[in-house]
Amino acid sequence: MSQKINVTTDNSIWFHLMRIAELIQLRDLLRELVMRDMKIRYEGTALGFAWTLINPLLFVGVFYFLFNVVLDVGTSRFTSYTLIGMLIYTWFQSSLVEACSIARSNRDLVRRPQFKVAVLPLVSVTGNLIHLLLAFPILAVILLIEGSRLSAVLLTLPIVIIVQFIFTVGLAFLGAAISVLYRDIGYLIDVILRVFFFLTPIFYEVSKVPSQFQAIYSLNPLVPLLDAYRNPLIHGLPPSWNSLLSLGLIALLLVIVGYKLFVKISHRFAEEI
Amino acid sequence: MPGKIIVQNLGKKFRWYHPDRPTKLKQVFVRGIKKLRPMGEFWAVRQLSLEVTPGHMVGLIGHNGAGKSTLLRLIGGVGKPDEGNISTHGRIGALLDLGAGSHPDLTGRDNLFLSGVIAGLTRREVASRFDSIVAYAELGEFIDNPLRTYSSGMQMRLAFSVVAHTDPDILLIDEVLSVGDAAFQEKCIQSIKKYKANGSAILLISHDMTQIRELCDEVYWLKDGHTVTHGEPEQVCAQYLESTTSEAKASN
Numbered sequence: 156m157s158q159k160i161n162v163t164t165d166n167s168i169w170f171h172l173m174r175i176a177e178l179i180q181l182r183d184l185l186r187e188l189v190m191r192d193m194k195i196r197y198e199g200t201a202l203g204f205a206w207t208l209i210n211p212l213l214f215v216g217v218f219y220f221l222f223n224v225v226l227d228v229g230t231s232r233f234t235s236y237t238l239i240g241m242l243i244y245t246w247f248q249s250s251l252v253e254a255c256s257i258a259r260s261n262r263d264l265v266r267r268p269q270f271k272v273a274v275l276p277l278v279s280v281t282g283n284l285i286h287l288l289l290a291f292p293i294l295a296v297i298l299l300i301e302g303s304r305l306s307a308v309l310l311t312l313p314i315v316i317i318v319q320f321i322f323t324v325g326l327a328f329l330g331a332a333i334s335v336l337y338r339d340i341g342y343l344i345d346v347i348l349r350v351f352f353f354l355t356p357i358f359y360e361v362s363k364v365p366s367q368f369q370a371i372y373s374l375n376p377l378v379p380l381l382d383a384y385r386n387p388l389i390h391g392l393p394p395s396w397n398s399l400l401s402l403g404l405i406a407l408l409l410v411i412v413g414y415k416l417f418v419k420i421s422h423r424f425a426e427e428i
Numbered sequence: 429m430p431g432k433i434i435v436q437n438l439g440k441k442f443r444w445y446h447p448d449r450p451t452k453l454k455q456v457f458v459r460g461i462k463k464l465r466p467m468g469e470f471w472a473v474r475q476l477s478l479e480v481t482p483g484h485m486v487g488l489i490g491h492n493g494a495g496k497s498t499l500l501r502l503i504g505g506v507g508k509p510d511e512g513n514i515s516t517h518g519r520i521g522a523l524l525d526l527g528a529g530s531h532p533d534l535t536g537r538d539n540l541f542l543s544g545v546i547a548g549l550t551r552r553e554v555a556s557r558f559d560s561i562v563a564y565a566e567l568g569e570f571i572d573n574p575l576r577t578y579s580s581g582m583q584m585r586l587a588f589s590v591v592a593h594t595d596p597d598i599l600l601i602d603e604v605l606s607v608g609d610a611a612f613q614e615k616c617i618q619s620i621k622k623y624k625a626n627g628s629a630i631l632l633i634s635h636d637m638t639q640i641r642e643l644c645d646e647v648y649w650l651k652d653g654h655t656v657t658h659g660e661p662e663q664v665c666a667q668y669l670e671s672t673t674s675e676a677k678a679s680n
Binding site: 176179180184188191198263264265266267268269422425426 | 442500501504505507508522524525531533541542547549550551600
């Protein structure tokens with residue numbers, strides 16, 4: 156459809172100013188929608204945000220009992236190691252599961268003229284990122300108790316978070332778009348993510364995987380990603396730049412493919428949901 | 429800024445499915461793969477052309493299901509036409525569903541920011557217009573109460589006030605004016621007239637023929653997705669009313 160906009164030439168200063176204004180507008184839209192979801196989620200609860208922390212902490216507690224006391228999997232600094240795994244995986248999992256139903260749960264927005272639908276997958280990934288960041292103080296306490304020390308290498312963490320953000324957004328675009336047409340995809344992704352919880356080194360170390368499975372096991376992009384978090388946080392080492400770079404390239408590719416497919420399918424959202 | 433809408437030979441087709449269409453894989457096996465395919469399709473809008481020039485207001489009348497709202501959504505960029513072209517110039521303000529994106533548990537203030545930003549303003553712009561929006565909507569201290577405590581008239585006032593403060597060059601209004609009380613309706617109509625005088629292009633869906641006659645420069649009567657006739661409001665409204673009464677008599 157030809158939506159003509161009041162722009163005379165594409166390289167005028169006016170055009171670039173328009174683009175910047177659009178980006179600010181998009182940022183504000185994202186912020187409002189994320190804040191709306193946060194307010195709705197904790198509205199009228201006594202514990203509020205604590206509910207989001209209870210889940211990973213409870214699981215780490217249970218895992219501690221199971222895999223450190225009942226069966227010893229021999230993970231060193233078990234609590235730090237598992238909590239990082241839990242928090243990072245929760246961000247990834249919740250973002251994708253939410254993205255698969257986000258068009259349907261925002262039906263009235265999708266059907267509203269001028270609404271930028273492509274912001275919705277960003278809302279699910281950003282909202283869950285905020286939950287991760289809010290849990291960082293607790294993680295910091297546990298890391299300090301288990302002997303981690305503050306060092307300059309922690310400054311690499313924002314880069315790792317950005318790479319994971321782009322990677323997840325790419326998948327969120329794909330999941331959000333396809334699950335509007337085929338609702339099964341939402342359920343399928345949910346099941347796959349539950350299975351991958353166990354196929355990802357969350358409470359055990361990669362070295363425990365027998366060598367004949369190592370090659371295929373390491374194809375899971377979350378393996379290098381979790382390393383990139385644990386190296387600086389637990390061992391005081393920088394992340395492996397090579398694997399982070401290749402992960403970043405995959406992430407960019409996913410975002411481009413995902414966004415294109417999303418835009419293509421999003422014209423049909425209004426009639427499909 | 430002057431707004432403009434040009435619609436040429438627009439066609440939008442919807443598929444309709446079997447009422448038992450499986451939406452889950454399990455149901456495909458139970459109900460059969462045949463029911464997955466569309467049973468047929470219908471054109472919600474077909475061969476429709478219209479033009480709204482700056483400073484003009486066009487009314488759309490017709491029975492439910494005539495394609496009026498579909499047309500407004502397509503102009504607003506929701507969905508893709510199967511045929512024809514739409515071109516719009518200027519910022520679009522739309523009053524289709526009241527309270528899209530709003531949430532009953534959030535306060536009027538939260539919802540005001542939300543709908544302002546959804547309508548295309550930045551947060552800063554909403555903040556600077558906040559007082560004026562609340563004053564226009566006549567909400568006063570109610571603005572900090574949850575939206576669920578609002579009457580439908582209050583919700584409509586808030587929604588209209590936000591859209592009126594986005595400086596739309598194109599205004600799409602679907603049958604919402606009738607929600608407000610007489611005094612607020614009059615206020616809305618004054619605002620609409622002001623936008624019109626400033627060069628906005630306005631499309632209004634209404635079943636209220638007095639409103640259509642008073643406000644519009646031209647009226648399109650739609651039926652089954654195409655234009656029955658269009659022209660002077662007086663004439664078209666009279667023809668439309670005549671046909672509705674004869675249809676009603678015939679069905680009796």
